[in-house]
Amino acid sequence: MSLDTLTPAVEKTEFRNAMSRLGAAVNIITTEGPAGRAGFTASAVCSVTDSPPTLLVCLNRSASVYPVFRENMQLCVNTLAAGHETLSNLFGGKTPMADRFIAAEWSTAVTGSPVLSGAVASFDCRITQIVSVGTHDTLFCEVVGLVRNDDTHGLAWFDRGYHPLLRQDAC
Numbered sequence: 001m002s003l004d005t006l007t008p009a010v011e012k013t014e015f016r017n018a019m020s021r022l023g024a025a026v027n028i029i030t031t032e033g034p035a036g037r038a039g040f041t042a043s044a045v046c047s048v049t050d051s052p053p054t055l056l057v058c059l060n061r062s063a064s065v066y067p068v069f070r071e072n073m074q075l076c077v078n079t080l081a082a083g084h085e086t087l088s089n090l091f092g093g094k095t096p097m098a099d100r101f102i103a104a105e106w107s108t109a110v111t112g113s114p115v116l117s118g119a120v121a122s123f124d125c126r127i128t129q130i131v132s133v134g135t136h137d138t139l140f141c142e143v144v145g146l147v148r149n150d151d152t153h154g155l156a157w158f159d160r161g162y163h164p165l166l167r168q169d170a171c
């Protein structure tokens, strides 16, 4: 029997229920380039190495934005602040792309990707490697530029809801 036909030891819903207990930062991943402009909400983002500064983003290949990211090969990870909950829902749903971007203020990164005003941090990246696992592509992204905001509180996705992350020295 091939590995593909084996029944997984853990059922998908059980896996998601357990994963809902792993709190994570919420990010809007944007891109602009030859394939156009696109953005989506992602919690599956993490640091890989600081030499060279690299993070990873997991993107479902069935998402409408997938071909745009795949062709542009550049993106910006905008880590959301408390207060960005509505914007996060817009980029995480079935909303038309123009309606997603009109809801916030953006500037342009070195790669051309949109940088969200008021994000806790924005990581401007070039995609250096892509590894497909199951339904998702893991995008390895080398950071070529940074914007940091020291004045806002953070935002976490935990137990299927948003939670502000309060910083003592922020307003």
Ligand SMILES: NC(=O)c1ccc[n+]([C@@H]2O[C@H](COP(=O)([O-])OP(=O)(O)OC[C@H]3O[C@@H](n4cnc5c(N)ncnc54)[C@H](O)[C@@H]3O)[C@@H](O)[C@H]2O)c1
Residues within 6 Å of the ligand: 015, 016, 017, 019, 020, 043, 044, 058, 060, 092, 135, 160, 161
């Ligand atoms: N990694 C992802 O693709 C991912 C992560 C979070 C949320 N979402 C999407 O956002 C919506 C709301 O999610 P929710 O957290 O309220 O409930 P949910 O039950 O769909 O997900 C619970 C947790 O499971 C994980 N997860 C969800 N979908 C996944 C997927 N397709 N592949 C790998 N891990 C996945 C995430 O950690 C998520 O927080 C759903 O449509 C979900 O698919 C996707």
Ligand SMILES: Cc1cc2c(cc1C)N(C[C@H](O)[C@H](O)[C@H](O)COP(=O)(O)O)c1[nH]c(=O)[nH]c(=O)c1N2
Residues within 6 Å of the ligand: 026, 039, 040, 041, 042, 043, 044, 045, 058, 059, 060, 062, 063, 064, 065, 088, 089, 091, 092, 093, 094, 095, 157
């Ligand atoms: C809080 C939260 C977190 C995530 C998501 C949603 C939400 C609400 N989504 C889903 C993703 O944002 C959604 O599929 C895209 O907006 C693409 O949708 P369309 O196919 O364009 O409608 C998502 N998708 C993905 O591929 N990787 C991820 O890490 C996440 N994380």
